[in-house]
Amino acid sequence: MNTIGQSFGGNWTEQKLDCVRKYLKAYTTIMNKQPFKFAYIDAFAGTGYRELMLDEDESETLFPELDSQEVINFRQGSARNALEAEPPFEKYIFIEEDKENYSELEKLTEEFSKKNIECRRTDANEYLTDVCNKNWEQHRALVFLDPFGMQVEWKTIKLIADTQAIDLWLLFPIGTVNRLLKRNSDIRQSIREKLNQFLGEEGWYKVFYKLAYENSLFGEVERWEKVGNIFTEIEQYFMKRLQGIFAGIATNPLSLRNSKNVPLYLLCFAAGNPKGAPIAVKIAEDILLKELCQGSSLQQLD
Ligand SMILES: C[S@@+](CC[C@H](N)C(=O)[O-])C[C@H]1O[C@@H](n2cnc3c(N)ncnc32)[C@H](O)[C@@H]1O
Numbered sequence: 001m002n003t004i005g006q007s008f009g010g011n012w013t014e015q016k017l018d019c020v021r022k023y024l025k026a027y028t029t030i031m032n033k034q035p036f037k038f039a040y041i042d043a044f045a046g047t048g049y050r051e052l053m054l055d056e057d058e059s060e061t062l063f064p065e066l067d068s069q070e071v072i073n074f075r076q077g078s079a080r081n082a083l084e085a086e087p088p089f090e091k092y093i094f095i096e097e098d099k100e101n102y103s104e105l106e107k108l109t110e111e112f113s114k115k116n117i118e119c120r121r122t123d124a125n126e127y128l129t130d131v132c133n134k135n136w137e138q139h140r141a142l143v144f145l146d147p148f149g150m151q152v153e154w155k156t157i158k159l160i161a162d163t164q165a166i167d168l169w170l171l172f173p174i175g176t177v178n179r180l181l182k183r184n185s186d187i188r189q190s191i192r193e194k195l196n197q198f199l200g201e202e203g204w205y206k207v208f209y210k211l212a213y214e215n216s217l218f219g220e221v222e223r224w225e226k227v228g229n230i231f232t233e234i235e236q237y238f239m240k241r242l243q244g245i246f247a248g249i250a251t252n253p254l255s256l257r258n259s260k261n262v263p264l265y266l267l268c269f270a271a272g273n274p275k276g277a278p279i280a281v282k283i284a285e286d287i288l289l290k291e292l293c294q295g296s297s298l299q300q301l302d
Pocket residue numbers: 008017043044045046047048049050076077078079095096097098101122123124125146147148151
C-alpha cells in the first residue's frame with residue numbers, strides 16, 4: 001500500500017469538498033461587488049491536502065505520469081481549494097491544532113506567497129470564540145467547519161450565527177451521534193454531558209427516545225426506547241436547531257455515507273446575514289441538490 005499525506009474520507013470527502021468549492025466561487029463573485037472586507041476561515045484545516053492510499057498497481061494505472069509527490073497535490077484539501085478559488089478571497093485564515101498537520105499546512109504560505117494567509121496552531125472553538133466577538137460591521141466571512149467528530153461545540157455555532165456576518169458550511173457527525181445513542185437508552189453520564197455540550201441543550205433525549213410500555217408479571221412496565229427512524233430524527237432535530245439561530249439554512253443537507261450506505265456526516269449550510277441569507281441559501285441548496293443527483297446517478301452505475 002502506498003500511503004501519502006493526511007488520510008481520511010472516501011468518496012463522500014470528494015462530495016463535501018466539491019460542494020464547498022462551488023460555493024467559494026459564488027461567494028467571492030458576489031462579495032467582490034460589496035463594500036465589505038471578506039475572508040475564508042477554515043477552522044479544521046488539516047494539512048492542505050488529502051492522503052491517497054493506493055497500491056503500486058493503482059498508482060501506476062491512475063497516475064502513470066506522476067511521481068508520489070505530485071500525487072499529493074492531485075487530491076486537494078479544503079485549504080488549497082480556497083486558495084485556488086477565483087475570484088480570490090481578501091484573506092485566508094487556517095486553524096489546525098495538530099503539530100504535524102500544522103507544519104504541513106504552514107507550507108501553503110510559501111507556495112501561495114502572494115495571498116494574505118494567516119495560519120494559527122490553536123483550538124478551533126477558542127479561535128472562533130475570539131474572532132466572533134469582534135466587530136463585524138465592515139467584515140464578512142465564509143467559515144468551513146470540517147471536524148472528524150464532535151469537536152465543534154454548539155456555543156461556537158451560536159457565536160458564529162450571532163455575528164450575522166458569516167456563511168457557514170458545517171460537517172455534522174450524524175454517525176457518531178447515532179452510535180452514542182444506545183438502543184436501550186442506558187447512556188453514561190459523561191456521554192450525556194458530552195451530547196448536551198455538543199447539541200447545546202438537554203431536550204435531545206426526549207426527541208431520540210420515546211416511552212414504551214410492556215406487560216410483565218408485575219403489570220405494565222415503562223421504559224425509554226430509541227426511536228426507529230433515528231437518522232431522520234437526528235437530521236430534523238439538528239436542522240431545527242440551526243434554523244433557530246441563523247437567518248437562513250439550506251433545508252436539504254447532504255447525507256454523506258460510507259460504502260455500505262450508512263450515514264456518516266451531514267453537510268449543512270447556514271447563512272448569518274438576514275439581508276444576504278435568501279440568495280446564499282438558494283445557491284447552497286442548488287449546489288447540494290446537484291451533488292445529491294450526481295451521487296445517486298453514480299450509485300446506479302455501480
Ligand atoms: C477532517 S480533518 C480536516 C480536513 C480538511 N478540511 C481538508 O479538507 O483537507 C480535521 C482536522 O481538524 C484537526 N482538529 C481536530 N480537532 C481540532 C480542534 N479542536 N481545533 C483545530 N483543529 C482540530 C485535526 O488535526 C485534522 O487535521
